[in-house]
Ligand SMILES: Nc1nc2c(c(=O)[nH]1)N[C@H]1C(S)=C(S)[C@@H](COP(=O)(O)OP(=O)(O)OC[C@H]3O[C@@H](n4cnc5c(N)ncnc54)[C@H](O)[C@@H]3O)O[C@H]1N2
């Protein structure tokens with residue numbers, strides 16, 4: 001039996017994910033990047049009232065219908081209104097000087113821009129237009145009562161502006177999934193090796209829309225690991241461990257979980273990150289998914305982006321979408337999926353960084369993405385589109401990827 005592929009392992013993990021039902025009500029100013037849990041109906045129309053779209057004169061279109069440079073129409077100016085002013089009626093046979101955003105005077109159905117006039121008082125108007133020109137009608141963008149944004153919408157800066165314009169100051173959004181990060185290894189606990197995976201994975205989790213809780217490092221003692229793991233599962237929606245999944249004498253994650261019914265461990269046909277595992281734990285009657293990643297830092301982050309970012313997306317009830325990018329050069333494929341640190345060049349294609357040594361944290365820190373080179377066992381030519389994993393997961397949802 002060949003080792004399962006990256007796709008197989010991702011499908012296995014995603015099959016065990018049930019979107020979290022939890023929601024919370026938050027202020028619109030805090031809602032950037034969140035996902036609406038409910039439709040938002042407009043309390044206010046956009047625009048809220050009929051207003052001028054140009055600086056000029058509000059008139060009756062019929063009064064200026066014949067205006068031309070050769071035969072201009074001259075009207076007295078009855079008043080001046082600016083944005084924020086109260087309504088002023090338009091007397092018969094007159095014009096009102098009006099600024100962009102000011103309420104259109106009842107009776108007026110056309111705004112003549114200054115450029116078509118001498119801007120004087122009385123005003124000489126040398127050009128006409130049909131009724132309605134340069135007026136934005138109340139509700140022409142969004143009518144009060146209409147659904148302004150639907151459940152499931154991911155909120156960007158424009159959505160926050162729209163919510164504010166329709167009168168919403170708070171919204172109900174899906175709760176961020178709580179993701180526990182549990183690193184393992186005696187060398188981390190005693191400080192011989194800095195625990196870089198915790199900060200890397202917690203920040204990647206936050207960027208992907210989760211609420212990370214760092215629960216490690218924990219030593220290679222099975223009882224200590226089990227206790228920490230259960231505590232992590234009790235207050236999270238997903239647990240991610242790092243380390244302890246290969247074949248060594250102290251590989252505690254695998255030793256503790258391999259005999260559980262609900263766990264799978266094995267090599268996945270990828271490099272780096274071959275030893276992987278996943279399963280579920282029971283906590284307070286909930287089935288909490290657990291993804292066990294290898295400890296080597298580049299393998300841990302690559303695996304996190306391949307498997308955990310899609311799982312976080314699925315937990316928030318959104319569909320995970322693969323991103324693809326074009327190779328700038330030929331890449332040597334193998335019989336396993338290879339993950340290559342890369343940067344985008346001036347042509348928008350992706351170039352693997354030179355000097356890839358398999359496990360360089362330095363290269364990972366310099367790269368913008370990991371290219372997922374498929375296991376074709378031969379050269380993958382320049383111009384081929386391959387999956388790409390951004391190393392800036394805060395941008396994961398952007399269409400540019
Ligand atoms: N006989 C075999 N040995 C190994 C195999 C194998 O198949 N057979 N697989 C190798 C591969 S590939 C990988 S990847 C590693 C994965 O090992 P573990 O997941 O068990 O990780 P550890 O042994 O705990 O640590 C590996 C390495 O990474 C450092 N590390 C671990 N956690 C962190 C952390 N939180 N922050 C920073 N660095 C960390 C750790 O000190 C080790 O140097 O197994 C190979 N061996």
Ligand code: MOO
Nearest residue numbers: 272273274296299
């Ligand atoms: O798969 Mo491991 O990450 O090569 O060292």
